[in-house]
Each structure stands twice: as structure tokens, then as C-alpha cells.
Amino acid sequence: xxxxxxxxxxxxxxxxxxxxxxxxxxxxxxxxxxxxxxxxxxxxxxxxxxxxxxxxxxxxxxxxxxxxxxxxxxxxxxxxxxxxxxxxxxxxxxxxxxxxxxxxxxxxxxxxxxxxxxxxxxxxxxxxxxxxxxxxxxxxxxxxxxxxxxxxxxxxxxxxxxxxxxxxxxxxxxxxxxxxxxxxxxxxxxxxxxxxxxxxxxxxxxxxxxxxxxxxxxxxxxxxxxxxxxxxxxxxxxxxxxxxxxxxxxxxxxxxxxxxxxxxxxxxxxxxxxxxxxxxxxxxxxxxxxxxxxxxxxxxxxxxxxxxxxxxxxxxxxxxxxxxxxxxxxxxxxxxxxxxxxxxxxxxxxxxxxxxxxxxxxxxxxxxxxxxxxxxxxxxxxxxxxxxxxxxxxxxxxxxxxxxxxxxxxxxxxxxxxxxxxxxxxxxxxxxxxxxxxxxxxxxxxxxxxxxxxxxxxxxxxxxxxxx
Numbered sequence: 001x002x003x004x005x006x007x008x009x010x011x012x013x014x015x016x017x018x019x020x021x022x023x024x025x026x027x028x029x030x031x032x033x034x035x036x037x038x039x040x041x042x043x044x045x046x047x048x049x050x051x052x053x054x055x056x057x058x059x060x061x062x063x064x065x066x067x068x069x070x071x072x073x074x075x076x077x078x079x080x081x082x083x084x085x086x087x088x089x090x091x092x093x094x095x096x097x098x099x100x101x102x103x104x105x106x107x108x109x110x111x112x113x114x115x116x117x118x119x120x121x122x123x124x125x126x127x128x129x130x131x132x133x134x135x136x137x138x139x140x141x142x143x144x145x146x147x148x149x150x151x152x153x154x155x156x157x158x159x160x161x162x163x164x165x166x167x168x169x170x171x172x173x174x175x176x177x178x179x180x181x182x183x184x185x186x187x188x189x190x191x192x193x194x195x196x197x198x199x200x201x202x203x204x205x206x207x208x209x210x211x212x213x214x215x216x217x218x219x220x221x222x223x224x225x226x227x228x229x230x231x232x233x234x235x236x237x238x239x240x241x242x243x244x245x246x247x248x249x250x251x252x253x254x255x256x257x258x259x260x261x262x263x264x265x266x267x268x269x270x271x272x273x274x275x276x277x278x279x280x281x282x283x284x285x286x287x288x289x290x291x292x293x294x295x296x297x298x299x300x301x302x303x304x305x306x307x308x309x310x311x312x313x314x315x316x317x318x319x320x321x322x323x324x325x326x327x328x329x330x331x332x333x334x335x336x337x338x339x340x341x342x343x344x345x346x347x348x349x350x351x352x353x354x355x356x357x358x359x360x361x362x363x364x365x366x367x368x369x370x371x372x373x374x375x376x377x378x379x380x381x382x383x384x385x386x387x388x389x390x391x392x393x394x395x396x397x398x399x400x401x402x403x404x405x406x407x408x409x410x411x412x413x414x415x416x417x418x419x420x421x422x423x424x425x426x427x428x429x430x431x432x433x434x435x436x437x438x439x440x441x442x443x444x445x446x447x448x449x450x451x452x453x454x455x456x457x458x459x460x461x462x463x464x465x466x467x468x
Contacts, residue, residue: 125154125155125156126154126155126156126227126228126446126449126450127155127156127157127158127225127226127227128155128156128157128158128226128227128228128229128230128442128445128446128449129158129160129217129218129220129221129225129226129228129229129230130142130146130157130158130159130160130217130229130230130231130438130442131160131161131196131213131214131217131229131230131231131232131233131238132146132159132160132161132166132213133160133161133162133165133193133195133196133213133233134196134197134213134214134231134232134233134234134238134429135231135232135233135429135431135432135433136199136232136431136432136433137432137433137434138161138196138232138233139161139165139166139169140169140170140172140173141433141434141435141438142232142433142438143159143166143169143170143173143175143179144173144175144434144435144438145433145434145435145436145437145438145439145441145442146159146188146438146442147175147178147179147182147188148435148438148439149438149439149442149443150182150187150188152439152443153442153443153446154446155442155445155446156186156187156188156189157182157187157188157189157442158188158189158191158217158220158225158226159188159189159190159191160191160193160213160216160217160220161190161191161192161193161196161213162192162193162194162195162213163190163192166190167179191216191217191220193211193212193213193215193216193217194209194211194212194213194216195209195212195213196212196213196214196233196234197209197212197213197214197233197234197237198234199233199234199431201234201237202236203234203236203237203239203240204240205237206237206240206241206244207240207244212237212241213233214231214233214234214237214238214241215241215245217229217231218241218242218245218246219245221245221246221424221425221426222245222246222424227425227449228424228425228426228427228445228446228448228449229424229425229426229427229445230416230426230427230429230438230441230442230445231426231427231428231429232416232428232429232430232431232433232437232438232441233431235257235276235277235428235431238419238426238428239255239257239277239419239422239428242255242419242422242424242426243255243422246422246423246424247422247423248421248422248423249421249422249423249457249458249460250458250460251288251460252288252292252421252460253282253284253285253288254274254277254278254281254285254288254421255277255419255420255421255422256273256274256277256278256285256288256289256292256293256360256419256420256421257273257274257275257276257277257360257363257417257418257419257420257428258271258272258273258274258275258292258293258296258417258418258419258420259271259272259273259275259363259367259417260272260417261348261349261370262349263349263350263351264349264350264351265351268301268303268351268354269301270348270349270351270353270354270355270356271293271296271297271301271354271355271356272311272348272355272356272357272358272363272366272367273289273292273293273355273356273357273358273363273420274289274357274358274359274360274363275360275363275364275366275367275417276360276363276364276367277360277419278359278360279359279360279361279364280359280361281323281359281360282323283323283326283327283329283330284330285359286310286323286327286330286331286357286358286359287327287330287331287334288421289357289420290308290331290334290337290339290355290357291334291336291337291460292420292421292457292460293306293308293355293357293420294306294308294336294337294355295453295456295457295460296355296418296420296453297354297355298456299448299451299452299453299456300444300447300448300451300453301354303354305338306337306338306354306355307338307340307352307353307354307355308331308337308338308339308340308353308354308355308356308357309340309341309342309343309347309352309353309355309356309357310324310327310328310331310339310341310342310343310356310357310358311342311343311344311345311348311356311357311358311362311363311366312324312328312342312343312344313344313345314342314344315341315342315344316342317332317341317342319342320342323359324342327357328342331357340352340353343356345366348366381398385398416428416429416430416433416437416440416441416444416445418444418448420457423454423458424454425445425448425449425453425454427441427442427444427445427448429441
């Protein structure tokens, strides 16, 4: 077996697939061949010039050092020219091929953005209360995200926090003038409060500290001064404040936190609940989670007939622990939604289910695991890319795709999770939320308000199963 054959066998699988794809598309193959040929020719020219220059320099050094210097200078000039040719060839290949390779996905994303803009332009402007002191980096990044969201979506913000700290943060981040303008335009209102409930504090602290920022923000929803609330602070405190101040929906024993996970179809995420509100659950809780998730998927995700799945260790109905077995019976007998059976861990992101229910302990582990996948996956892909000229050309083709993958797996793109089961729209943000996460979370809150989620959730009390 020749040396050339051995090299082909040892090529990375990704490169072999790329070559096969090129061969199936004659137009693209022609362009690639031209670009590659230009790059190879330029490289050979550069190599020959450098080699020749080295020989000339060696001879010239015996004659006169000033002559050698001139020859070296000329050689460097030619080498730089050759390098420019290589760079141009790579640029031509990237600019010509990338639209052909990624155009379908790009068009799909552009269409989604158009739909979002149409929906936002047709919806009313709503007031959202924001716990400006909640989160690891508050209030600066929270304020920045709010100001960005106001300019992008039809929302107004009631920003709750210690006003002096908020204004100091605005000065440090260069947002003071923009903040002042939005206040004058009546699109943002600063509301004074006490200190936030710390991340390490017990959720019951909300009962003692009535002036805490989360309580003041929640009161705005209770008094109909805001139609939704967002906080990146203590999630337990958020749930406790919601229960004490706006109450649970009639017939719902425990509220659940629902998070959106990406799937193979980027236009159709899956809602997983509960992801942390209830670590110990009864079968009736999971049944209620399914009812809540079904309404959310219909209203916000716009799925006509959501497929509900029960997270389990196997597809068979006889699999799982006692909680899973009893919950399976309840979900199977429910007529108000479409139960698709057990959902194994590998099926959560498959797109086969629109809603997946589980206890909060399992769901929170699943959520935290997914948050790490994006970064790890990108690190692996970078380490597996080939080195040298071919690797650089391949990286140029894959760069935008890798960024798009990161975006789809980044929890900041979804921003927050909806607290379902309470008598108001509450969005819980990640503790490490920065401006991008805040913008995404406020978009989620606006969407929930705009689609009338609470109207349909309040209809749950009419179900016989909740009144039994």
C-alpha cells in the first residue's frame, strides 16, 4: 500500500465527509478546486522562492554582506506576496462556499426573525416588573439588559432596587444618559426597595423582609401595576414570594419551573418541568406539571397538539421507580392532552416530545448538565480540527456553524424559566445572568403575556381531576 493511500485512510472522518459532500455538488467542487489550486500554487511559489533565496544568500554571504542583504530583502518581499495570494485564495473559497453551504439554515433563521418582528409589532406594549437587585452581577448587567429589551420589544420596565446603587451602576457602565432618557420617555420607572434576598438565604426570608426587592416587584404584579415579573435572584425566594403574594392557581398543589431545551429542530424547543422547584414529588404533582406544560406549549410555543413525555429509564411502561409507574398510569388515563409515553434521557433533545415532565431533583441535574454541553462540545470540535493550511480553510467554513451551535446550546439565549402554577407570569433567570440573558428572559415574559397564558391556565380549575 502506497504512502498516498495511507494518508487517505488516516484522514479525520470530518474531512472525508466534507470531501464526499463537495464531490456531490459539482458547482461547489469546481470552486473549491480552483481555490485549492491557487493556494497550492502560491504555496509552491513561496517555497521555491524561499529555498532559492536561501541558496542565493549562502553564496552571496561569501561575496559581500550588503549584496546578501539586498537579496534577502527581495526574497522576503516575494514571500509576503505569495502569502497574500494564499490568504486571498482562502478568502475566496470561504466567501464563495459559505453561502452555498449554510444558506438554508441562514434563511430559516432569518425567517424566524421576521416572524418575531411581525409578532412584536402587532402586540401591545406591556409593563414588566424586574427585580433589579437579584443575581450575581446585579444591578449593572440587569439594567443593561432591560434598556436593550425596551428598545427591541414592546415592553416597559418597572425596575425595582436601591435607586442609589442603580444610578451608580449606570454611571460606571456608561448607561446614565440612556437610563435618564428612558425614564423621561415613560418606558422605564425606578422603584426603590430594600436589599435583595441573598442566594444563600432561606426562601422563607421573604416573609420577614417585606421590603426586599423581590417582594416589592411581586407586589406590582399583585396590584396589577405590572403584567409579569422577572428575577435572576434566589429562585426559592422567587417561588415563595409568588406563593405568598399572588398565590397558586386553584387546584395546583405545587408550582413548577419550566425550562426550554433545544432540540434537533431549532424552531421547536422542548419544555422540561420541573427543573428545581420540587425535589420530592408525588404522582399527582407530575400530572399537574403535564397539564401546565400542555397549556404553555400550546400558547407560547404554538404547538397545536403537544406530545407529553414522562422522563424515565426506559420506554416500556413497566420501567422506572414507584413514582414513575404511578405517574404513568395517571398520564395514560388523562384525556385533555396527548401522552406520548416514557421519554428516555437520550430522547429529551430528539424533538419527539414537546413537553417532558419529571421531579425537580432530576430536572435540575438535567438542566445543569445541558448548560455545560455547549462549551465542552466546542472545545472538542476545536481540538479535532486538522492543522496546517487545510485546517485553516476548514475552520473558515465551520466558524459560523460553530458559533451557531454555541448559540443554540447557550442557556443565555433562552434567558429564563417560567414559574408555572402561580397566579401570575413569573420568569426566573439564572443567577449568573448578564445582559443577553435578561433580554431573552424579558422576551419570554412578553410572549407569555401576549399569548394570554394566564387566561388558559385559569381554566384548569374546571377540570374534574383538579377538583377531586
